[in-house]
Amino acid sequence: MGSTASSPSKRAVAPEQVSAGEAPADSPGPPCNAGNEVRMLKAKLEAETKERQRAQAQLAALRMEHDALQEKHAALLAKQVPDGEVPFDHVRLHHPRDPRSIIEIVGELAKRNGLARPAPHDHNVTTSTASAKEIHDKFSTSGDNFVYKFGDDSVFHKGLEGYLGLPSPEIYQAMEYEHASKTPFDSHNVFGTTPYEEFDYVANGKVGDKQDRDEAKECHGRVGWDLERFLKEKRCRDAGLIREEVLGVRLYTGPMYIHYNNRVLRTGVKGEYVTTIHVINSAVHKASRLQRACIVYRGVRGGVLPKEFWEENAHGVMGGVELGMMSTTTDRSVALGFAAGAGGAGRNDGKCSMILQIRMGMVDRGAEVSFLSQFPAEKEILFGPLTGLEVVSTPFLEKAGGEEGADVIVVELRLSTNQRSMPIEQVISKLKTSHLDLVKLMLDRFEIVGVPERMLSPLLRLKSKADSADGAWFNVPANFQESTKQVFDARESVFQALFNTPDSEGVDHERVAAACAQEGRHEVAIKLLRHAQFECAKGDTDEARIASWMVGQQQLRSPWPATFVELVAASAEQLAQLVRQAVQQLGERDALVDGKRVMAYDKQACRWSPASIVRVRSSDKESIDVLANGWQKLAVERSDICVVSEGGVGAALRAAATAGHEHVVKALLQGKVSMCVVDARLNSALHLAARAGHASICKQLLAAGAKKATTNLFRQDAVHLARATRQQHVVRLFEPTLSDKDFAAVGVEGQLTLLMRACRENNFEQVKTLLNQDVAHVNSKSRSGCTGLSIAAEEGHESVLAALLTANAVIDAVDNIGMTSFMLACQNGHEACARTLLKAKAAPDAARENGTNSLMLACQNGHEACVRALLKAKATPDAARENGTNSLMLVCQDGHEACARALLLAKAAPDAADKDGRTSLMFACKNGHEACARTLLKAKAAPDAAQENGWTSLMSACQNGHEACARTLLEAKAA
Structure with missing residues (x-):
């Protein structure tokens, strides 16, 4: 187990400890003259000599008394601390016949071997003049020492849940199951035991049932104690420990620490002892609140520290994260004893000896667990897993046992306990906590704007019910899903109450309406505003009065633009007038x-930058001079400038485009509302209409001068957004397909057959009739090379497609640009058609002349289901175009994180580069897709990969202002 602690050993008073200025009891009185002064000085010297002789005799007697025990204890210590192990994690000494504690014996041995802490009066231990780093480097290269394993700050920030996973809500049953193994193992203090035996002993047995632990019970009066008796200890009650936590600590202080630390925590093994380790961590978390802050020590031997303890990282810190549970002692001499090993002073066997000297703080404290320990004499201070250790000063050397003693490296550390640790009750009730937090969030939003309590009764009842519910109930997925639905149902009940009784007493109509508008419940907001008393609003109707208030008093600030749009959209007769008034008052602001x-x-530079307009040229109204980034003079076109605003008539245009209100959009455009007003992500009305699938509004905006190539902050134009949301009819508005052009041709120019028209219209009966009449025409091609099969695949008509295949349609026929039916199905996200074609032996890796294949088309458009179907059909994940671009680069460029995960799971290379040296990570960071960047880094993508000119992902993220990507890269140690 970890390092141990003990009460200070009783030692004889050394001669140097007697004060030179202290007179003996029979010393003469005050001097009267010079002769008396001499006599008094002689008497004082004689007394000091006698006292020194008496102290030396006591010290000699002590040495003689313990000489007989030295060899026996040294041999025992050597046996218990094998080379290559960490003594403070494992040693348990046994000496049943000695009345003193085991640690007192070890402490005495350490002192007599010259391994105790140097003191002003102790000349047996000296500070070495050699460099601690030099000695450490020598041991590192000797081959006789292993390198201690520590985690980095990414592990620390994961917390125990992120590192091991969640514990079971059925705590005791899970712990019992985790210790079901009957495979024998040895620890450093108990041999031939099993996890099953250890659990049974601690959970069901009594102290004294295990004969190999007699020395622990005899010294501390615990014979006959069972688990329930330990639970009654005052410190258990003060710390609030539950039965399972007492069980966990008792298990850890026995042989099972081997499994918890070495087998699980230090190797990151998933699925073993997860609940047990969480329980022990919870006990430490609770008991640490009772612990006095002090300096503790950890003696280690046979290993060397990794370079992270000697070299500063990017944050100017040296150190690491202890993955296992860390045991320490308050007795420095004991730590020195373990660090020096069984040979004591002067042992020179090539093993590195170190002491980690650790200072606890106000918050960062461990827990003294001797009151539960199977070996209580050790007085152990225990820290939970994932504790940060930071080097705070230059390590130095001590000579244990004088000038000829062993070199011991002393490393002073500051610790950071993992603040993500929580009591086990909170860990297993996290879903209940999440549920309650959601309820409280809903309540807070209503209460803060003054919704009367009587209207909040559905949410208040739900909160009361959840408070009294068992936390484990919420851990069942179906229960949590149902409870979440109940929260939103209760929220809806509050909205309905406000809608049905908007004139209720005590309702602040304006404030509550604003809250409803924020939640997107514009109909409720409008109903409430009908009952509001506006001071300056004008108008003969409620609609005119509310619109006047929104525009005049509120200046259409957020959240009112969307509510204004819903108001005027429902007022057909007044729509034009209300919009005209709003544009007249607010239009000039944009x-x-x-x-x-x-x-x-x-x-x-292909990026947006903050700027200020210097001059709008009167001679050329399409060109504007701006000062970008505070220093860069640019002459840009009017279409390359946008105004970020969440309010005003420009925001109303975006709201109307998003909601699909064509008449409102038309009225706003007729009023010359600026189309360059964008949201915080630089999405314009065209972007939002395309994403929502409103093709007719996109047509209006394009006709009014909107540019389809204009991109947002993430380099996405309207086409990209339409693709990402599978709005294929909008995509085809911007980029007509070959079949679209054929069907738009005049007369017979498109060379379309009746079968092709029936396939496009999904007229299954007509398709069957035509196939029965003349099967020969099934493979006829249009002017652009389209067939009935390619048209059905493009439109997603799976039943028509199946009928054509039955009629022997050519599956791999290509159109004029090399596209097959399978490619068209994947490009448009028609998974059912893609699977049908794969069953019919469509080639998954077929590609156009430039190398574009079906997987790339599915990835580029974010069609995850098609991507997975292709990968299951053994499509090559790393296939690339002529320029080196592959599927992973395409999904990262456009931010399709789910597709990226699918490709990486299929072993796509995360660091593949195109011909310009650009990797998928560079594409993700350039366009601000942090989720994709994080997924790539988890797949071990190199954060520092660079193009030939030295350009890296971090540079791209910084240049384009994508802070989240930059932070993620820095967390991954990008330089």
Whole structure:
């Protein structure tokens, strides 16, 4: 187990400890003259000599008394601390016949072998003049020492849940199951035991049932104690320990520490002893609140520290994270004893000896667990897993046993206990806590705006019910799903109450309406505003009065633009007038004038930058001079400038485009509302309409001058957003397919057959009739090379596609640009058609001349189901185009993180580069897709990979202002 602690050993008073200025009891009185002074001085010297002789005799007697025990204890210590192990994690000494504690014996041995802490009066231990780093490096290269394994700060920030996983809510049953093995193992103090025996002894047995632990019970009066008796200990009650936590600590202080630390925590093995380790960690967390802050020591031998303890990282810190549970002692001499090994002073066997000197703080404290320990004499201070250890000073050397003694490296550390640790009750009730947090969030949002308590009764009842429920109930997925649904149902009940009784007493109509608008419940907000008393609002109708208030008093600030749109959309007769009034009052605020703060697109750098307008040229109204980033002068086109605003008529245009209100969009455009007003992500009305699938509104915006190539902050244009949300009809509005062009051709120019038209319209009966009449026409091609099969695949008509295959349609026929039916199905996300074609032996890796294949098309458009179907059909995940671009690069470029995970799971190479040296990580970071970047880094993508010119992912993230990506890269140690 970990390092142990003990009460200080009783030692004879050394001669140097007697004060030179202290007179003996029979010393003469005050001097009267010079002669008396001499006599008094002689008497004092004689007394001091006698006292020194008496102390030396006592010390000699002590040495003689223990000489007989030295060899026996040294041999025992050597047996218990084998080379290559960490003594403070494992040693348990046994000496049943000695009345003193085991640690007192070891402490005495350490002292007599010259291994105790140096003191001003102790000249047996000296500080070495050699460099601790030099000695450490010598041991590192000798081959006789292993390297201690520590984690980094990423492990620390995961916390125990992220590192091992969640514990079972059935704590005791899980612990019992985890110790069901009857495979024997040896620890350093008990041999031939099993996890089953250890659990049974601690859970069901009594102290004294295990004969090999007699020395522990005899010294501390615990014979006959069972688990329930330990639970009654005052310190258990003060710390609030539950039965399972007492059980866990008792198990850890016995042989099972071998399994918990070495087998699980230090190797990161998943699925073993998860609940037990969580329980022990919880006990330490609770008991640490009772622990006095002090300096503790950890003696280690046979290993060397990794380079992270000698070299600063990017944050200027040296150290690491202890993966296992860390045991320490308050007795420095004991730590020295373990560090020096069984040979004591002067032992020179090539093994590195170290002492870690650790200072606890106000928050970062361990827990003294001797009151539960199977070996209580050790007085152990235990720290939970994933404790951070930071080097705070230059390590130094001590000579144990004088100038000829062993070199012991002393490393002073500051610790950081893992603040993500929680009591086990909170860990297993996290879903209950999440449920309650959701209820409280809903309540807070209503209460803060003054919704009366009587209207909140559905949420209050739900909160009361959840408070009294067992936390384990929420851990059942179906129960948690149902409880979450109940929260939103209760929230909906509150909205309905507000809608049905908007004139209720005590309701602040304006504040509550604003809260409803924030939640997207515009119909409730409008109903409440009908009952509001506006001071300055004008109008003959409720709609006019509310619109006047929103525009005049509120200036259409957030959240009112979307509510305004819903109000005027429902007021057909007044729509034009209300929109015209809003544009007249607020339209000029979005005008591009000198001094206006804008975002400008630098075509040379291919990025948006904050800027201010310097001059709007009167001679060329399409060109505007701006000052970007505070220093860069640019001349940009009007279409390359946007104004970020969440309010005003520009925001109303975005809201109307998102909601699909064509008439409102038309009225706003007729009023000359600026289309360059964007949201915080630089999404314009066109972007939002495309993402929502409103093709007719996209047509209006394009006709009014919107540019389809304009990108948002993440380099996505309207086409990208339509693809990402599978709005294929919008995609085809921007980029008509070959079949679209054929069907748009005049007369017979498209060379379309009746079968092709029936396939496009999904007229299954007509398709069957035509196939029965003339099967020969099944493979006829249009002017662009389209067939009935390719048209059905493109449109996603699976039943028509199956009928054509039955009629022997050519499955791998290509159109004029090399696209097959299978490629078209994958490009448009029609999974059912893709699977049908795969069953019909479509080639999954078939590609166009430039190397584009079906997997790339599915990835580029974010069709995860098609990607998975292709990978299951053994499509090559790393196939690349002529320029080196592959599927992983395409998904990372457009932010399709689910597709990236699927590709990486299929062993796609995370660090593959195109011909320009660009990797998938570079594409993700350039466009601000942090989720993709994190997924790639988890798959071991190199954070520092660079192009030939030295350009890296971090540079791309920083240049384009993607802070989240930059932070993720820095966490991954990107330089």
